[in-house]
Amino acid sequence: MMKHLNKVDRPLLTSVPQHSKLTKQEFQAAYDNGIKIIDARNKVDFANGFIPGSLNIQGNNSFSTWAGWMLNYQESFILVCNDDQIEGLTRKLMRIGLDNILGYISDVNAYDVKLQKADVITIDEFKSYLDKPDVQIIDVRGASEYEAGHIDCAENVFVGTIQDNLYKISKDKQVVIHCQSGDRSAVAYSVLARNGFDNVKNFSGGMKEWNATGGKTIAGKEASCSFA
Amino acid sequence: MFFQHVYDKSLAQGSYLIGCQAAGIAMVIDPQRDVDVYLEIAKQNNLRITHIAETHIHADFLCGSRELAALTGAELYLSDEGGADWQYQFPHHGLKNGDVIKLGNLTFEVLHTPGHTPESISFLLTDHPATDKPIMVFTGDFVFVGDIGRPDLLEKAAGIEGTKEAGAKDMFQSLKNLLHFQITYRLGQVTVLVLLVERLWVLCLVQPLVTKKFATGHLTMRKMKQVLSINFD
Numbered sequence: 001m002m003k004h005l006n007k008v009d010r011p012l013l014t015s016v017p018q019h020s021k022l023t024k025q026e027f028q029a030a031y032d033n034g035i036k037i038i039d040a041r042n043k044v045d046f047a048n049g050f051i052p053g054s055l056n057i058q059g060n061n062s063f064s065t066w067a068g069w070m071l072n073y074q075e076s077f078i079l080v081c082n083d084d085q086i087e088g089l090t091r092k093l094m095r096i097g098l099d100n101i102l103g104y105i106s107d108v109n110a111y112d113v114k115l116q117k118a119d120v121i122t123i124d125e126f127k128s129y130l131d132k133p134d135v136q137i138i139d140v141r142g143a144s145e146y147e148a149g150h151i152d153c154a155e156n157v158f159v160g161t162i163q164d165n166l167y168k169i170s171k172d173k174q175v176v177i178h179c180q181s182g183d184r185s186a187v188a189y190s191v192l193a194r195n196g197f198d199n200v201k202n203f204s205g206g207m208k209e210w211n212a213t214g215g216k217t218i219a220g221k222e223a224s225c226s227f228a
Numbered sequence: 229m230f231f232q233h234v235y236d237k238s239l240a241q242g243s244y245l246i247g248c249q250a251a252g253i254a255m256v257i258d259p260q261r262d263v264d265v266y267l268e269i270a271k272q273n274n275l276r277i278t279h280i281a282e283t284h285i286h287a288d289f290l291c292g293s294r295e296l297a298a299l300t301g302a303e304l305y306l307s308d309e310g311g312a313d314w315q316y317q318f319p320h321h322g323l324k325n326g327d328v329i330k331l332g333n334l335t336f337e338v339l340h341t342p343g344h345t346p347e348s349i350s351f352l353l354t355d356h357p358a359t360d361k362p363i364m365v366f367t368g369d370f371v372f373v374g375d376i377g378r379p380d381l382l383e384k385a386a387g388i389e390g391t392k393e394a395g396a397k398d399m400f401q402s403l404k405n406l407l408h409f410q411i412t413y414r415l416g417q418v419t420v421l422v423l424l425v426e427r428l429w430v431l432c433l434v435q436p437l438v439t440k441k442f443a444t445g446h447l448t449m450r451k452m453k454q455v456l457s458i459n460f461d
Contacts, residue, residue, distance in 0.1 A: 003287040008317045014295050016262050061238045091262045092238055097290040 001073065005097055013094055019086055022078065022103040027111055030078060030102055038067065039080040039108075040089055043186035043204070047118035051080070051108050056190040058183060059085050064092040066187050069160040076100035080108060118189050119201045121176070123213060126203040129176050136173045140188040141180055141207070149217035151210060153225035154178075159188045166195055178203040178210075229334060229355045231364075232269055236260055241289050244366060246353065247275040248332025255279035255331050256302075257351065257366050261292035263299065279331055281305040281323075283368025284348040285314065287381070294318070305329055309340045310347025323349055333357050341370040343399025344377035370402060 039046050040059035057066045059081055071077060079101060081089055086104050108115060129135045130153065139150050140159040157165050169175055169192065179185040182204035189202045230247035245266055247254035254275040256266050270277050277300045280293045284307065297304055308315065308322030325340035336351040351366040369377040379395030382388045
């Protein structure tokens with residue numbers, strides 16, 4: 001898509017847009033219309049209370065990467081970030097052609113919206129879910145990372161394309177997701193929550209913690225599991 | 229000669245502002261879309277941006293060439309190589325292999341270096357009052373410091389099927405072509421470039437193996453060492 005936009009005539013954006021903080025009324029109207037919300041806060045802050053339906057893409061160096069996977073060029077969206085972040089995030093987004101920022105908010109508690117909490121679990125709790133037939137473990141890392149070594153029984157659904165692969169995620173079983181160190185699984189958790197999955201837990205420590213504590217991995221493209 | 233590298237670490241995207249102070253003019257290669265950074269650099273160094281060039285049609289960021297052109301009145305210099313499917317569809321000065329862009333005392337010779345994409349070009353820079361030998365080459369995603377570009381991405385990411393074998397062969401030929409140029413200055417980045425060229429020379433001895441490996445994915449120098457069992461250092 002960007003290759004196409006770089007080749008053809010397109011609208012120009014000759015300065016960095018200055019986005020304003022939305023008023024309570026503006027936010028509420030947009031929210032009621034089902035606008036997408038990109039919450040750029042730290043994953044821990046997000047997990048402790050987020051606006052239902054919002055996606056957690058942390059405002060770090062990977063922000064534009066995951067925003068590029070999660071947003072399209074047509075839809076408008078709201079950012080959740082601090083005043084000192086909005087210009088930087090606007091720049092990051094305009095560099096990949098995502099210009100449709102409606103505005104931003106900073107305090108998720110300031111609206112008449114009941115916040116949700118993310119179900120983040122420790123490695124000990126994670127281990128208690130392994131080798132169980134009624135549990136689905138989803139590794140949301142990239143295919144090559146998964147292939148190089150994954151936890152036995154874990155299936156691979158890459159976070160970038162998870163929106164197109166929701167049918168692979170069980171609605172009945174207990175689903176536990178993880179990535180390498182918790183950033184991508186935070187994105188994936190928010191995508192699943194947005195799509196009505198209320199049976200998901202996030203093992204945020206991921207492969208980093210798993211490997212550091214001597215967890216076994218197996219190589220290969222396919223998930224192998226005696227319970228599958 | 230004035231030279232400044234602008235790097236966006238969130239996208240790992242590099243762009244360059246190169247100026248001729250004698251003429252007071254500058255060229256920007258592969259600008260990012262928020263172009264105020266180049267306007268500021270030019271202003272601080274009493275340069276006027278008159279030329280904008282791209283190494284190829286980018287797929288990983290939206291290039292700010294046209295924004296910068298609209299703000300400065302600079303002319304666009306873009307590849308006309310690569311065949312019908314790879315042509316820019318807005319007004320520009322079309323570049324072919326061997327063309328030369330003049331920027332005051334500087335010249336940029338255009339090298340068609342397909343492999344990463346069919347229309348990819350590189351710019352071989354010579355600072356004429358100082359020397360008649362090139363001192364830098366701007367390669368886009370054709371070669372990197374210590375690595376080479378990926379010929380498989382069009383197929384993988386952009387969904388254009390059946391291009392990676394052809395891309396790998398193009399890449400190999402482009403690497404060989406680069407070896408004709410003697411890069412003699414050893415300043416800053418250019419020292420690295422000399423090393424790179426020496427390494428690439430070794431690669432040319434083992435074409436079939438390398439071509440095969442290219443086609444299967446990302447070939448880093450580290451992997452090459454493993455594949456070829458050659459001591460590069």
